[in-house]
Amino acid sequence: MKKWKLAAGLCASVALPSAALATDLEVTHWWTSGGEAAAVAELAKAFDATGNHWVDGAIAGGGGTARPIMISRITGGDPMGATQFNHGQQAQELVEAGLMxxxxxxxxxxxxKDIIYPPSLLDSCTLDGKIYCAPVNIHSPEWLWLSNKAYADAGIPVPTNWDEFVASAPALEAAGKIPLALGNQPWQSNLAFGAITIAIGGLDLWKQINVEKNMDAAAGPxxxxxxxxxxxxxxxxAKSTVQDWNQATNLVITxxxxxxxxxDWAQGEFAVAGQVAGKDYTCLPGLGVNEYxxxxxxxxxxxxxKDPEKTKAQLELAALLVSKEVQVAFNLKKGSLPIRGDVDLSAANDCMKKGLGILAKGNIVPSGDQVWSADVQKQAEDLMVEFWKSDMSAADAQAKWVEILKSGL
Amino acid sequence: MATTKRPRNRMFRNINAKIAAIPMVLTTLVVFVGGTIWTVVYSFTNSKLLPKLKFVGFDQYERLWSNSRWLISIENLALFGVFSLIFTISVGFLLAVLMDQKIRFEDTFRTIMLYPFALSFVVTGLVWQWILNPSFGIQSIVRSLGWESFTFNPLENPNLVMYGLLIAGLWQGTGFVMCLLLAGLRGIDEDIWKATRVDGIPTWKTYVIVIIPMMRPVFITTLVLVAAGIIKLYDLVVAQTSGGPGNASQVPAMYVYDYMFQAQNLGQGFAASTMMLLSVLIVLIPWAYLEFGGKKHG
Incomplete structure (x- = not known):
């Protein structure tokens, strides 16, 4: 008898939750650092308030670890309710295969169409005139973060652009500092190169190569x-030996x-360390040269x-993510920029306001994920990490880089 | 009865055992052989995120062999493989011989030697990452003892990083090799030792000309186990260096994973894994020949 009761109890525990909360939605993402988790909690709170239930599926280890798991779950027939991707080409094949x-x-x-700004965000979610994703924030990689303390120690003023920064390097080295902190992970080298491209090469060159795919410009002088x-x-x-990006940011903080x-996600680290923009650290969008x-x-x-109830909940969540209230609550916690221009972010700090200003002026370029496939991005990362950490000549690197871009045409 | 029994004699002998083996045989055929063939076939396609049967000939292989990261990976694997084979087997054998001298507390020593093998490569990699880290590992300890200019930082030096990995690999694997070879040494008949002693042959010479040739099967098994472990080297590198600095400590298995999943380029990943399969076969076929082919002669 006891056994039967136990079995019945077990069955009930399995069957009941699915019956009672038909609109559980599992959401997978890779936001696990302090500020990121707080931002996700805002999304969950708003979603739970609609009568549905947010089941958090955080995957630690960053996008490189999380995306393979997400993709294999979707292609393997065990899809979650919703999942984060960087908008661009990362999920394109899944959309094409009709899985989204x-x-x-x-x-x-x-x-x-009217509220999402810049419109390129929505374009990245669109395939054959249909929309397959809901953008939630904008993150831009082209920032130079400077430590005011390091420059005070070296007895020189804080640079205001990339050229001054390079010129100030010998003084920093004389004071026993590392001029430029850079983590060992491949994507960081690629990010730094991208920022330098826009700062040194300018917007026109960047667009010719990455948008118009002009390979002569890529190989040019x-x-x-x-x-x-x-x-x-x-x-x-050369003397920067840390691995993760936040360890490198920590070198700047100290x-x-x-x-x-x-x-701009580095802001979160400065905030956690209790530093104030303008006083303890300085941020230069576009490396202070080309403010894009x-x-x-x-x-x-x-x-x-398959479950129509869940599909309904998915659509509710999609609408919610783009709504004004959620955009403000989420982006203030995350330190990222909202995807619509009509929200009030007066609580934002100086660096975020600089970003908002640039966005309002329309000085924007598409991100690497929006213009190149993951395959090209990965190859470029491999090349860049080798280039930054070895003595490969600039001409060799350029030749290899052009080959990589050609593989993505 | 007799007529039906005779021709099927071999088929139906030990019928129970054969039925019991069917699931495993099917698993092997479908999962291993089937999966392998599937992978090789798709390595000739331009599959990206999802497998598609659109053949492109040897394009994926051409790209693979002109990719500098893959070439570095192969070089690294060759370097790691040669040193790792030489050192694990020679040091492992030396330890086994020492262990075989009827010493006191043999069990204790054996446990200590085998202990690193109980740790996974991930733990080994992290431990050695810390030991070799200049700011709190060996370098800082030696500096705090007074040698201010002492520098020992292999993991940040592209020319030395593979040796940093090698130290960790040897530390982890030598104990296991020692145990295998010790078992081999114990299998040598005591009478052979007595005979060589009567003949007045020095101990070291007995090892070289009598014992080692007699242990050939054990050595070959050890060689195959160590070699297979080297080819699939992955977790140690991921934990200890993540392939850095730059691409200086990349290995083929990392290339396969990164291109299949991060770069969403299955075709390229399959081509790389097919090359890895080929290298495993290069190791396995001579072994199978020596192990099974040799026995039939004898």
Whole structure:
């Protein structure tokens, strides 16, 4: 008898939750650092308030670890309710294979076309006129973060642009500092190179190569200058031996390093360390030369599910992510820029306001994920990490880089 | 009865055992052989995120062999493999011989030697990453003892990083090799030792000309186990250096994973894994020949 009761109890425990909460939605993402988790909690709170239930599926280890897991779950027939990707080409094949939920209905009802700014964000979610993802934030990688303390120790003023930064390097080295902090992970080298490209080469060159895919420009003398500048920058980073980006940011926070080229997510680290923008650290978008930021960021995709109840919940979540309240609450916690221009972010700090200003002026470029496939991005990362950490000549690196871009045409 | 029994004699002998083996045979055929063939076939396609049967000939292989990261990986694997084979087997054998001298507390020593093998490569990699880290490992300890200019930082030096990995690999693997070879040494008949002693042959010479040739099967098994471990080297590198600095400590298995999943380029990943399979076969076929081919002669 006892056994039967136990078995019945077990069955009930399995059956009941699924019956009682039919609109559980598992959401996978790779936001696990302190500020990121707080931002996700805002999304979960808003979603739970609609009567549905947010089941958190955080995957630690960053996008490189999380994306393979997400993709194999979707292709392997065990899809989650919603999942984060960087908007761009990362999920394109999944959409093409018909594995993703079409959000056009919600997008048209809520007029996403009119409110999402810049429009390129929505373009990245669109395939054959249908919308498949809901963008949630903008992150731009083209920032130079400087330690005011390091420059005070060296007795020189804080640089206001990349050229001054390079010129100030010998003084920093004389004071026993690392001029440029750079983590060992491949994507960081690639990010730094991208930022230098826009700063040194300028926007026109960047667009010719990455948007119009002009390979002659990629192999040309303008780009050669960029490679020379990067070869110069790698000497400044030679003594930086840390692995993760936040360890490199920490070198800047403690004043051991002069600066770091990193995305605006670095702000979170400065905030956690209790530092104030302008007083303890200085941020230079576009490396202080060409004030452009690229509109990479995060978006949520919704795999197709069989249960119509869940599909309904998915559409509700999609509408919610783009709504004003959620955009403000989420982005203030995350330190990222909102995907619509009509929200009030007066609580933002100085660096975020600089970003908002650039965005309002329309000085934006598409992100690498938006213009190149993951395959090209990965190859470029492999090349860049080798280039930054060895003595490969600038000309060799450029030749290899052009080959990589050609593989993605 | 007799007529039906005779021709099927071999088929139906030990019928129970054969039925019991069917699931495993099927698993091997479908999962291993089937999966392998599938992978090789798709390595000739341009599959990206999802496998598609659109053949492109040897394009993936051409790209693979002109990729500098893959070439570095192969070089690293060759370097790691040669040193690792030489040192694990020679040091392992030396330890086994020492262990075989009827010493006191043999069990204790054996446990200590085998202990690193109980740790996974991930733990080994992290431990050695810390030991070799200049700011809190060997370098800082020696500097705190007074040698201010002492520098020992292999993991940050592209020319030395593979040796840093090698130290960790040897530390982890030698104990296991020692145990295998010790078992081999114990299998040598005591009478052979007595005979060589009567003949007045020095101990070292007995080892070289009598014992080692007699232990050939054990050595070959050890060689195959160590070699297979080297080819699939992955977790140690991921934990200890993540392939850095730059691409200086990349290995083929990391290339396969990165291109299949991060770069969403299955075709390229399959081509690389097919090359790895080929290298495993290069190791296995001579072994199978020596092990099974040799026995039939004898």
């Amino acid at each position: 939920q079409d959000l056009t209905e919600v997008a048209e009802r809520d007029h996403w 303008e780009m050669a200058k960029v490679f020379e500048a990067a070869a110069n920058a790698r000497k400044l980073a 004043g051991e390093a002069g600066g770091q080229i990193m995305g 930021i690229s509109t990479g960021g995060d978006a949520f995709y919704f795999p197709k599910l």
